[in-house]
Amino acid sequence: MTVDVASLSPVALRHLIRQGKFTQPTSGLAAGYTQANLVILPRDLAYDFLLFTQRNPRPCPVLEISDVGSRTLHQFAQDVDLANDFPKYRLYRHGKMTKEVTSVADVWQADFVSFIIGCSFSFEAELLAAGIEVRNITEKVNVPMYNTNIPLVPAGKFQGHMVVSMRPIAQQDVPKAVQVTAAMPKVHGAPIQIGQPATIGITDLAHPDYGDAVTIKPGEVPVFWPCGVTPQNAIMQVKPDFVITHAPGHMLVTDVLNATLKYS
Template identity: 55%
Template sequence: MSITLQPARPSVAARLAIRRGDHPGPTAGLAAGYVQANLAILPASHADDFLKFCVRNPQSCPVLAVSEPGDTALPALGQDIDIRSDVPGYRVFRDGELIAEPDNLDEVWRDDLVTFVIGCSFSFEEALLANGVPVRHIEQGCNVPMYRTSIPTQPAGPFHGPLVVSMRPMLPAQAIRAIQVTSRFPAVHGAPVHLGDPALIGIADLARPDYGDAVAIRDHEIPVFWACGVTPQSVIAATKPPFCITHAPGKMLITDLLNAHLAAL
């Protein structure tokens, strides 16, 4: 009797490629249809306050899962996830200062670390494309541009700081459709927080993003801004916790959840 091996689902195949080091770059466009996520990893002593921060700032920090202290698996999000190796790039902070950008966490992992998995706007981009709305950074093969704003987050315990937004340029009619589409995805940032003049939210120059890459803005297009899961990195810079790990911007955890399952009815 012959046995036919079933191919791994695209999300699993992408994680294995990342784990092997075969995909060190941004994850936008990988494993189409599957939820991608931001990370914030903190000591258990700070986990309760950070969870409160996420609850008070659900548009920028929509929580998809929280691990037990020291647990590197996330069974609710995917098969055989190892949070130490399944993201293309990490950032390690001590007292708010970036001290390392490793491609795995083997040398810095601790038994008291709690992983927060936070929804990512990459998940609603599939729906934007399906509705004829362009996604410029995918067209250009680069990372989404992200900016620190003058909009404050709601503090919790020691955690506070400015909201970070991601930006996608589009024509006004496309922006209206984008609002309609992304409003159905509250678990991955939902509707835009601003569109039009970036100066109104404290952004001085769209050509100089704080994270990611600048993208072309064509004639008659307007910038459209969504709350971004990189916000915890601006909060880390403001609050300077003794130890913290995040993903590198644009380099996400790919889960086995389907984007379609996150859409509100």
């Protein structure tokens, strides 16, 4: 029997992933539902990190935080196992990635705190719904991401500079793209820069620091949004003993509709 994963509800998809039967990127699945990033930290780093996200909400929009040691959530998903319901995880020891796995149940610690963080998948869906092409989706590549000179507000051990994602937008669609994304502050909100990459320290659009380059056509403007790679970067600079994140593109599919992330 084959299963059309694209037709599955969020909870059915999580069950499939939990059983190890789906280990692929989640882009395009459970259409309309919010997908989320993951950072798992030990409790002794959780206060500084939570403060860091509070001070830098644009690149670090927290959706929900687990209780200490808990593998469940209450607001964004029922029937969820945080140690198994992401298709792929990355383990980092002392700031270096040591492996990718499909379950972290065997390395789970009683002092773990899980941060569920908003992701641009949600606003890309809304841009498409507004009739605005999203080039990285059209070209089936990862969105291009760049380091910038925009300083973050430090918090305890955490500091650094903002990472941004870039999408080329047709000149006449830029205001609409701002409006659509500004209405979704829980998934990075409005652009941070429009059309002048040098002013935020980006000199070579053709060579992103993360992800893949995309085509910029004549008449299009590069538009930059705060990016969820920012908190991961800030964490790795601290070189914690042990941190777990999702693998890029391998997200948690939540029970919450993107539409409910708009101003409320």
